[in-house]
Each structure stands twice: as C-alpha cells, then as structure tokens.
Amino acid sequence: MKTLTQFLRSPICLCILLAALALPQTACQTRGLDPTGVYQGDAFVYQAENTIAQTYVALNNFLTFVYQNQATLPKAILKGANELQATARPSLQTAANTIQVYKTAPTAEGKDKVQASLEAARSILTSINTYLQESQAAKTP
Amino acid sequence: MNPVLVINALTAGISLVEQFYPQFLELQKQGLVSPEDQAKVAGLVDSIRSGAAFNGPQWKPFPTE
Numbered sequence: 001m002k003t004l005t006q007f008l009r010s011p012i013c014l015c016i017l018l019a020a021l022a023l024p025q026t027a028c029q030t031r032g033l034d035p036t037g038v039y040q041g042d043a044f045v046y047q048a049e050n051t052i053a054q055t056y057v058a059l060n061n062f063l064t065f066v067y068q069n070q071a072t073l074p075k076a077i078l079k080g081a082n083e084l085q086a087t088a089r090p091s092l093q094t095a096a097n098t099i100q101v102y103k104t105a106p107t108a109e110g111k112d113k114v115q116a117s118l119e120a121a122r123s124i125l126t127s128i129n130t131y132l133q134e135s136q137a138a139k140t141p
Numbered sequence: 142m143n144p145v146l147v148i149n150a151l152t153a154g155i156s157l158v159e160q161f162y163p164q165f166l167e168l169q170k171q172g173l174v175s176p177e178d179q180a181k182v183a184g185l186v187d188s189i190r191s192g193a194a195f196n197g198p199q200w201k202p203f204p205t206e
Binding site (some may be wrong): 056082093 | 172173174175176178179180181182183185186189190192194195197198199200201202203204205
C-alpha cells in the first residue's frame with residue numbers, strides 16, 4: 001500500500017493523470033491551432049493561407065531589397081524581379097481566391113485545387129532563392 | 142488493502158492535479174498559434190486577395206534599359 005501511495009504522489013503519476021485529463025480537450029481541437037482564432041481550428045486552411053502569407057512576405061522583402069539596391073544590382077536581377085512581379089501577383093491572388101472558394105464550400109476537389117495553387121507559391125520561393133543567390137554572387141568580387 | 146490509505150492516496154493525487162492542471166492548460170495553450178497571429182495571417186491574405194498588398198513602389202516595374 002505504501003508503494004501505491006508513493007506512486008500516486010510521484011511526478012510520473014501526475015503526468016499520466018494530466019495527460020488523461022487533457023486528452024478529451026486535445027482530441028476536440030486541431031493540434032497546433034488555437035480553436036478560438038479566425039480559422040476555428042481548421043489547420044488545412046490556416047496552413048494554406050499561411051503559405052500564401054509567408055510567400056508574399058518573402059517576395060515583398062526581396063522586391064524591397066531590389067528597390068533599395070536597383071542602382072547597383074545587375075540588370076538580370078532587375079529583369080528577374082520584374083518577372084516575379086508580373087507572375088507572382090496573379091499566382092498569389094489566384095491561390096488566395098481558391099482558398100476562399102474552399103472555405104465557403106469545402107470539398108475534396110476544392111482541397112486538391114488549393115494544394116495545386118500552393119505549388120505556385122513554392123515556385124515563387126524557389127525563384128526568389130535563385131535571384132538572391134545571383135545577387136549575392138554579383139556582389140562578391 | 143487498507144481503503145483509508147487508498148482514499149488518501151487518491152485524494153492526494155486529485156489535489157496535485159487540481160493544483161497543476163491550470164498551469165498545464167496554460168502551457169499547452171502557449172504552444173498553439175494564437176488568435177492574434179491567426180488574425181494577422183488572415184488579414185494579410187485578405188489584402189493579397191484585394192490587391193492592396195501590392196501598392197508599394199517595390200511592386201512597380203524596375204527600369205532595365
């Protein structure tokens with residue numbers, strides 16, 4: 001009996017009890033997302049929109065860098081930035097609109113369309129990385 | 142098996158849970174994406190959708206000639 005008492009007072013037992021109490025709550029919410037937020041625990045929509053937002057931030061930072069250094073950067077980088085401006089804006093807006101359609105009518109087909117539209121975001125990030133490497137190489141003597 | 146000892150042990154266990162469970166919930170909540178951060182993402186995506194996010198000078202074509 002003393003052993004049982006010691007076990008019940010032990011940190012391991014406390015952890016087990018806490019985990020058991022937390023399990024129903026955890027099961028009711030999407031992992032990693034506060035369910036009281038605007039996404040209401042919908043991790044798929046959040047992750048899709050967060051991908052769009054993060055891509056925009058990376059692109060905006062890259063274009064700001066180009067804008068601030070346009071006098072010294074090679075013309076190829078400026079042309080690349082212009083291409084990104086022209087293609088990224090419609091791609092990001094299309095992806096955002098596709099997510100909006102999915103939010104109003106979530107279907108398996110709509111989910112596939114969202115995932116396909118996010119490929120454009122990944123492509124933009126790859127292009128930014130390429131241009132950044134080129135601009136770094138251009139600056140290195 | 143002494144029932145008094147069992148009840149005492151269970152009471153002690155429940156007391157510990159009552160003491161630490163709110164802290165555990167708070168720690169669990171800290172690991173989640175907060176409503177504020179979710180709102181920031183949603184707001185930025187709304188401005189991308191409307192086109193308002195593309196108004197800065199960095200979004201105008203750069204001269205290449």
